[in-house]
Amino acid sequence: MKLKTTYILALGLMTIGMTACKKDFLQRNPETEITEGVFFQSPADLETYSNGFYQQIEPNYSDINSDNISNYNANGEVDLLVRGGLSAANVGGWGKDDWEDLRRVNFMLDHIGQAKGDPVLIKHYVGIARFFRAMFYFDKIKKYSNVPWYGHVLSENDPELYKGQDPRALVVDSVLNDLNYAATNIKIDAKGKDTKTRVTKWAALALLSRFALHEGTFRKYHDELGLTSDYQRFLDIAVAASDKIMKEGGFELLSTGNGAADYRSLFSSPTLSGNKEMIMWADYNRELGVGNNTHTVLDYTWSLSRSLADTYLKTDGSPFTSSPGYNTKVYTEVFKDRDPRMAETIINPAFRGFNTLNEPYVIKATLGGYNQIKFYPRDPALRQGWQANYTGLPVFRYAEILLINAEAKAELGSISQIDLDQTINLLRSRVQMPPLNMGVAVDPVLAAMYPNVSTAVLLEIRRERRVETACEGFRFSDLMRWKSGNLFQDSQQGMYVPALGAMDVTGDGKPDIAILPHPDDESSIASIPAEERAKLSKFYLKDKAGKDQNFYLSNGNSGFIAFTRDRDQPRNFISPKYYYRPIPVGEVVANPQLKQVFGW
Template identity: 30%
Template structure:
């Protein structure tokens, strides 16, 4: 084992904030000898800081593209269909976390007061639970270590994979300990019990539904779903958070510190050169290769709370984008540009969820946008954990528990969760366009959706729809499909509307595209399913859901021999490495073992 431990503070070069608290500059970089590093709470805090940027990543260069909400022009993203040469979990972060737990547990019992000792043990176990949950959700069985591994202990380094359920029981215990012992408030920009509870609600909901739908183990499902419900209720009952801003402001504000929906967010600051580029990639003036799918836009509820097929909203069956803005749930306008945009080359349905409204205004009035919205100059804050997710985690966990012996969901439960989200404020710019709030969900009048999965109850179907509308491009959709055992929704052979996008009246809205040079470049699908390819002369017929002719379906990934899209395989090289040392590494469930 190495004698030196690098204690990294990173100056918190990537700052982020919990709740409405002020900035906190982290101390500068420092190195300590392992023998002298564990002598005060401040030094423990410094060591723990290294994990923040890894677990709470903020904005990257782009948005979540691999799911049934997004169509790519050309080839779609594909699931792994064969065992790679090289691929395996990394234990680097876990080793560092176990060092934290080991050193606090074995060297600081007489240094820290009991409350501080329990808090930092809770922080370490929270991070360990987070990391192991991520590994398990990716690989299933993984080697479990609750100690610092010696680099000369070959039996430990090359130990067999621990069964998933055993690992997740350890994760459960770690998260419970953190939930009971992490401080309610440990200062600005630090993990507190509300943040812990928020991530517990996410992790436990994932595992609970995975157990129910993938393993069909209702006993274990109940264990984790109950934890998800309790963790969510802790946050809800605190009355610290509520929905207080319009939808797009959550993702385009330069300062979220006063936003009561944000339990945790990351702040960006040009002065210290901590920026991102997500707004740049959501600028309608820039060309992107993707856009929203027809399947997604049809999933949006009308403002009367019904599906488009049965809605009494005037214009419910008119799919022009300008009409969808007025007739659909307000999150449609909050997510997409209000007219067909050729720069969304996959679908003409351009995402602007992460692009500020003032940038749209500047673009439309001057043809350009402010410099801070260009390239990697973006400084809009990134919500990491928000109250809307907690509300949806809570109502879903309750609804799932109700199917396996728990108490029934009530109208009061719906009012306290989904209907609070639907009642979020509207931006003035949205109101000017005719955007309205969606009618409250009523348990005794749930939509009769012809597109509903027959294996899902109407209540769960509507809860899942709410998540889809709320979390577009936020990296949760694929995880949701996996934990529901519903990756079939991404099968483009089964769902052709995953390959088309916005309804476009080309002669009116995109007449510049109707040129001889664009012949055979795109097609439209009519409401009756008929497809018309543009041939250079059939201009009047080019009205329907847009599809590029080069767009191809996803490769088959379901019911393939030795292919399990739900879990990642380990690489052949890693299996050979184990064998060369005299050990056996089992392949991931559902993949070939040789």
């Protein structure tokens, strides 16, 4: 969901100043004359207007559309893509509403010259606007690669109104200019308040770090762009920006010695105020009437994947997939002696707090069994329903900066043990996991997953990024920039089921669920006492008419939970075409200067 603000005045002024356009989403409207004439006169006006930009910030709390998800019932864009159902004829994303956020930012920047007052404060709010413009274009670049750069609001007769896309290199450098300006001119604390719910110079540096890592690795691995020779510049920027945050920002990981509990509190606490790991966070507060939907991560329409579950190391630091018999361990066994972050991300037999704080949760086989609990509000008082959960959510946290720093240095080939100790090993230490050493052996499972990576350390950094930031919305973009689209076509699976019949999934030694052939065949649970049998949650491979349900077992009567849709409609990822999205055909007809890219 979008981050809502309490600045009703700002939203009201934006409604007056930026309502319907005559011909195009970037065109001026005479109704803006009221705003142009009387507004933007002071830093206070700039603050009021720029407060409306914060609705663009959308904290993520799921990895939908990535290989971290085992089942997702909705027809999302990526789901359509890999099944061949997405085309320029049915895609969205280029209409008026998709550009309105840019127009709002440029409208303010076009009128900065009217403001009188402290030049430092004026530059501060210019920096805020340019931060949001950079964020807007970052998303557009990730989706389309080449997009038109607009640095001002267009008039009805502006010759740029119907221009084609600008080269990716031009737009990327324009984004860098915006972020460098923002990082230089945004004040750390404009009013002496807790500004971590506002954009600060550290948030600008965090976005710069994120953007530079993305662009550097995208150029390195995507030779179809013809920009491979210029990838190192961006990785150097990512290192410099993250280094500055690490050395000067005063941030640190939340680590009180409570390991898993410290990690959990980052995603399910009523407030993140005062948390030194937060560079920026979103405040969802009952008193402000602003809530989120984090309760939907559990028991809604998706579950987490076996692929993600297998990625977590054992507590001795060895890969789980190197353990004998790892691929036949049942649900109550896979969490034993594992990285504590696993049980704080994926529901486990010890989980309590679904309806009451002490009630065990019974997993649903139809979703794969590995339900997400990261971000789930554990306290029922913070979990009141749709748009009524009151937990603070990270926007930028220090852990991501450490991961960016390590990955950029590894991609550059300059990483050392000191670098690992100052980044990856701080994350592992928080949850009492063994450190990563430069001499680590290659994990063949990771090597098969990322065949374009040649060093064991970089593979392990990718592992660490996946487990530390699981469900925070990074995985899709990570696979895209690493040119790992092949993983989107893999049919993700859920937990292992040794045989049809009853299973214990709460760890108390008593059966809780039963997976059965169909409603008329319960022979495999006939020996269970009637009272216990009546309490079982039953799931059937076929319905009464003999029709397949949404899941099956990979070996027939045993195996991993898999999904009939993946079996009947196989996924396919076409490279490089699917790393980009098409422009809707109607937009190309309206503006012939727009050109489709890479096969669309």
